[in-house]
Amino acid sequence: MTRQIKLGAFLPGGGQHVAAWRHPDQPADGATNFEFHKQLALTAERGLFDAYFLADGLAVSFGGGTEGGNAKVAGFEPVTLFSALAPLTKHLGFIATASTSYEEPYNTARKFASLDLISGGRASWNVVTTASEAAARNFNFAEQPPHATRYRRAREHVEVVKKLWDSFEDDAFIRDKESGVFYDTDKMHFADHAGEHFKVNGPLNVPRSPQGHPVIVQAGQSEDGRSLAAATAEVIFTAHQRLDTAQEFYRDIKSRAAAEGRNPDHVLIMPGVSPFVGRTEEEAQEKYERLTSYILEEDGIALLNGLTGGTLDLTGHDLDGPLPPAPPTEGNKSRQVLLRQIADENGFTIRQLYQWVASARGHYTIIGTAGQIADMLQEWFENEAADGFNILPPWLPTSLDDFVDLVIPELQRRGLFRTAYEGRTLRENLGLPIPVNGYAAGRRVAQAAE
Amino acid sequence: MTRQIKLGAFLPGGGQHVAAWRHPDQPADGATNFEFHKQLALTAERGLFDAYFLADGLAVSFGGGTEGGNAKVAGFEPVTLFSALAPLTKHLGFIATASTSYEEPYNTARKFASLDLISGGRASWNVVTTASEAAARNFNFAEQPPHATRYRRAREHVEVVKKLWDSFEDDAFIRDKESGVFYDTDKMHFADHAGEHFKVNGPLNVPRSPQGHPVIVQAGQSEDGRSLAAATAEVIFTAHQRLDTAQEFYRDIKSRAAAEGRNPDHVLIMPGVSPFVGRTEEEAQEKYERLTSYILEEDGIALLNGLTGGTLDLTGHDLDGPLPPAPPTEGNKSRQVLLRQIADENGFTIRQLYQWVASARGHYTIIGTAGQIADMLQEWFENEAADGFNILPPWLPTSLDDFVDLVIPELQRRGLFRTAYEGRTLRENLGLPIPVNGYAAGRRVAQAAE
Numbered sequence: 060m061t062r063q064i065k066l067g068a069f070l071p072g073g074g075q076h077v078a079a080w081r082h083p084d085q086p087a088d089g090a091t092n093f094e095f096h097k098q099l100a101l102t103a104e105r106g107l108f109d110a111y112f113l114a115d116g117l118a119v120s121f122g123g124g125t126e127g128g129n130a131k132v133a134g135f136e137p138v139t140l141f142s143a144l145a146p147l148t149k150h151l152g153f154i155a156t157a158s159t160s161y162e163e164p165y166n167t168a169r170k171f172a173s174l175d176l177i178s179g180g181r182a183s184w185n186v187v188t189t190a191s192e193a194a195a196r197n198f199n200f201a202e203q204p205p206h207a208t209r210y211r212r213a214r215e216h217v218e219v220v221k222k223l224w225d226s227f228e229d230d231a232f233i234r235d236k237e238s239g240v241f242y243d244t245d246k247m248h249f250a251d252h253a254g255e256h257f258k259v260n261g262p263l264n265v266p267r268s269p270q271g272h273p274v275i276v277q278a279g280q281s282e283d284g285r286s287l288a289a290a291t292a293e294v295i296f297t298a299h300q301r302l303d304t305a306q307e308f309y310r311d312i313k314s315r316a317a318a319e320g321r322n323p324d325h326v327l328i329m330p331g332v333s334p335f336v337g338r339t340e341e342e343a344q345e346k347y348e349r350l351t352s353y354i355l356e357e358d359g360i361a362l363l364n365g366l367t368g369g370t371l372d373l374t375g376h377d378l379d380g381p382l383p384p385a386p387p388t389e390g391n392k393s394r395q396v397l398l399r400q401i402a403d404e405n406g407f408t409i410r411q412l413y414q415w416v417a418s419a420r421g422h423y424t425i426i427g428t429a430g431q432i433a434d435m436l437q438e439w440f441e442n443e444a445a446d447g448f449n450i451l452p453p454w455l456p457t458s459l460d461d462f463v464d465l466v467i468p469e470l471q472r473r474g475l476f477r478t479a480y481e482g483r484t485l486r487e488n489l490g491l492p493i494p495v496n497g498y499a500a501g502r503r504v505a506q507a508a509e
Numbered sequence: 510m511t512r513q514i515k516l517g518a519f520l521p522g523g524g525q526h527v528a529a530w531r532h533p534d535q536p537a538d539g540a541t542n543f544e545f546h547k548q549l550a551l552t553a554e555r556g557l558f559d560a561y562f563l564a565d566g567l568a569v570s571f572g573g574g575t576e577g578g579n580a581k582v583a584g585f586e587p588v589t590l591f592s593a594l595a596p597l598t599k600h601l602g603f604i605a606t607a608s609t610s611y612e613e614p615y616n617t618a619r620k621f622a623s624l625d626l627i628s629g630g631r632a633s634w635n636v637v638t639t640a641s642e643a644a645a646r647n648f649n650f651a652e653q654p655p656h657a658t659r660y661r662r663a664r665e666h667v668e669v670v671k672k673l674w675d676s677f678e679d680d681a682f683i684r685d686k687e688s689g690v691f692y693d694t695d696k697m698h699f700a701d702h703a704g705e706h707f708k709v710n711g712p713l714n715v716p717r718s719p720q721g722h723p724v725i726v727q728a729g730q731s732e733d734g735r736s737l738a739a740a741t742a743e744v745i746f747t748a749h750q751r752l753d754t755a756q757e758f759y760r761d762i763k764s765r766a767a768a769e770g771r772n773p774d775h776v777l778i779m780p781g782v783s784p785f786v787g788r789t790e791e792e793a794q795e796k797y798e799r800l801t802s803y804i805l806e807e808d809g810i811a812l813l814n815g816l817t818g819g820t821l822d823l824t825g826h827d828l829d830g831p832l833p834p835a836p837p838t839e840g841n842k843s844r845q846v847l848l849r850q851i852a853d854e855n856g857f858t859i860r861q862l863y864q865w866v867a868s869a870r871g872h873y874t875i876i877g878t879a880g881q882i883a884d885m886l887q888e889w890f891e892n893e894a895a896d897g898f899n900i901l902p903p904w905l906p907t908s909l910d911d912f913v914d915l916v917i918p919e920l921q922r923r924g925l926f927r928t929a930y931e932g933r934t935l936r937e938n939l940g941l942p943i944p945v946n947g948y949a950a951g952r953r954v955a956q957a958a959e
Contacts, residue, residue, distance in 0.1 A: 078689075080691065081689060087684035087686060087691075088684060091626060091715075093626065093627045093629075097596070116714065117615065118714065119697070119712050120714075128691075132692055132697075132714065133676075133677060133713075133715050133716045134714065134715065135626065135627065136619045136622075139589070139592045139620050140623060142589045142590070142592040142593045143593060145593055146543070146547070146593050146596070146597060162613070163648055163649075165567065165611075166611075166612060166616070170586050170588075170589050173585045173586040173590065176541060177589065177590065177593045193710070196709075197615040197710055197711065198613055198615060199613075199708045200708075201708075232583075234530065234537035234538060236531045239528075239803075241537075241579035257649060258649045258650075258651075259646075259647050259648070259649070260646035261647065263569075264568065264582065264583050265583055353689075355689045358689070
């Protein structure tokens with residue numbers, strides 16, 4: 060089969076751009092409006108997107124680093140939201156972000172396994188560590204654990220969750236009314252996990268779905284993040300401003316995955332792209348400038364502060380001067396480096412920098428016609444920079460509609476994108492294999508039932 | 510307005526009775542079948558039930574104490590399931606059980622607040638402590654904490670969750686596109702909680718729903734349980750075999766609630782009732798005997814063992830002899846006492862005891878015509894034993910259909926039950942007030958934003 064582009068859609072109801080909610084088209088209450096999320100899901104499914112992707116945070120984001128800025132001060136927990144959207148859709152996958160830092164793996168495993176069953180195999184977990192002092196203070200900590208500790212916990216968390224997802228073999232349930240045998244106890248397995256952060260006996264009380272496991276997504280860019288991603292991720296969300304850095308990342312992850320004994324084709328690299336689509340270049344530029352005009356100075360400053368880990372104090376700085384230096388923090392390290400790179404390479408002032416990152420917080424922003432945008436996606440896709448893309452429409456629903464109505468048909472004309480869903484599950488659409496049950500395959504030692 | 514009976518429906522997809530899944534009418538895969546749960550929700554809404562109620566456990570139940578026995582070895586996490594059912598219904602409330610023992614209050618608050626918003630104010634939290642060694646071993650413990658510790662943690666957990674639910678006042682969101690003011694920071698509040706078990710700063714990143722808070726449900730019967738329920742519950746689920754013990758409980762809780770400064774009318778007592786409904790007495794009795802005939806001896810023994818805390822070893826005992834003595838455990842204490850009481854008062858053998866509790870695990874089981882069942886409900890309702898009932902249909906969908914088609918119309922003829930939903934939210938249907946925001950009312954000290 061011809062290799063085709065895979066597409067995720069980041070559709071926070073409050074909009075992606077820091078000032079999206081001020082746009083006349085955008086429902087100002089979108090972040091907490093279920094009917095609006097339903098509309099977005101149906102549009103994404105009409106556009107044949109592989110999945111609806113949502114970020115998440117475990118605190119109100121005062122730093123402004125969150126999509127949508129203040130419009131995202133409150134919203135839905137993603138798994139709860141996606142579960143409500145699942146029966147209203149048929150093919151769309153759901154990638155929910157959930158932190159490994161402040162949740163127990165049994166609870167994580169359960170909610171994703173439940174969503175996966177309810178949706179008939181369309182669930183996916185975007186595994187993150189939470190880099191936020193505010194979140195730490197919501198979970199009994201005075202300050203957040205160090206970066207390296209968070210990543211060790213993340214790796215162990217994923218390991219436990221995967222063990223739990225294999226608690227029942229696919230043919231464990233006999234359900235023979237005549238004999239009264241409901242399940243085969245030999246096909247139920249105990250995780251019996253005891254590690255640095257977790258002791259979890261199992262089994263999980265949810266069976267596997269038609270896709271085996273929810274698809275594992277990750278976005279780490281740091282050394283710790285790349286290592287975790289290469290070991291466990293099936294889809295990698297990544298932020299790049301240039302083809303060459305995207306290629307470097309793509310090749311690095313594929314070779315790391317191979318070194319882990321994995322098939323590199325089963326690790327899909329999907330950079331983020333924020334498109335301003337116009338019928339002409341001028342129209343696209345006007346859309347960009349109009350949205351930019353809605354940014355308040357204090358929101359722009361909060362955005363930069365939030366993205367750089369909350370330590371970049373811009374008070375008293377000339378917004379039309381250069382970005383001052385700041386020490387690295389225990390927060391999202393790669394994002395701090397990326398912002399600095401964007402400022403340096405473009406010679407941006409503080410104001411120009413926040414205007415540029417306001418739509419996608421460091422992901423690639425492109426302003427142009429459907430043809431120009433398709434050219435860019437095609438170039439990255441055909442040159443070892445991407446297996447697909449996570450599209451971040453700057454405001455909603457208009458930028459999503461624009462992409463679905465203008466860019467998708469162009470990609471289809473070029474044979475780069477599907478014209479109908481290939482399968483029933485997210486894995487089938489992404490071309491990812493169903494994970495073999497580790498116990499059934501004898502790769503994990505089955506514990507005797509007590 | 511005339512006082513009317515409130516009704517919850519316990520509808521585990523795998524059936525309530527330990528052998529339900531062996532009944533020809535019951536889908537054997539009901540526990541993990543989303544479409545079947547959808548059918549049950551639609552039937553409950555057709556029957557004008559206030560709410561769909563689901564129990565929960567944080568481990569595979571090997572002891573057999575769970576509804577449905579082995580058929581409940583695996584199923585859905587309740588909040589995830591209810592979120593999927595919410596957009597498919599319009600009036601039905603959703604009471605999801607969630608433990609205070611192994612979850613963080615910020616996560617509990619978030620998922621229920623999200624469900625409450627998504628459903629337009631139809632969510633409810635059945636607050637439980639988890640009494641299970643198997644669950645403790647899924648959450649880093651070698652054994653479960655003592656009964657008293659679990660209850661102190663439960664009380665603090667609920668306190669934190671309620672603070673978090675009040676993080677934003679109802680008019681905090683201004684969303685003025687012109688000025689760019691999204692919310693009023695003076696109307697956002699920090700929990701700033703530091704207690705024995707939890708340190709939680711807040712605010713929660715989800716706003717209040719149209720019903721203010723999800724309805725708080727509890728089921729504790731022990732001294733600790735009654736005390737917690739009187740202080741915090743709005744609906745109390747309780748198990749009684751006789752009118753007089755139900756009355757004692759009813760009066761005790763109402764007076765405790767009054768002593769806490771609460772309006773006793775806003776604490777609804779709803780005992781569990783498991784009905785075998787027949788068009789004649791004989792037909793009802795046949796239904797009971799038929800379902801009883803499906804119970805395997807080992808499942809009956811596991812059921813008694815599970816209900817008594819996992820320490821009642823019946824190996825080698827004559828099933829047609831009396832129940833042997835057993836020491837009380839740190840498990841569900843009131844259930845242990847209740848089982849003993851049922852055995853003593855009825856002079857039951859081991860076999861007769863497990864047959865009797867197989868349908869409702871200690872809740873009142875009634876076998877009769879719609880008129881006889883309505884008589885019983887009416888007697889309890891009119892004599893200070895109940896404000897409503899949680900109906901536990903023994904197997905599904907048939908026993909639910911029977912109740913909706915036969916008993917509900919009889920209750921309506923007597924003016925004891927609604928003929929249409931009164932309101933949009935669960936609170937409106939239950940006649941419960943919207944909780945005033947504690948910060949807005951000045952009852953809680955608002956913390957300054959940082």
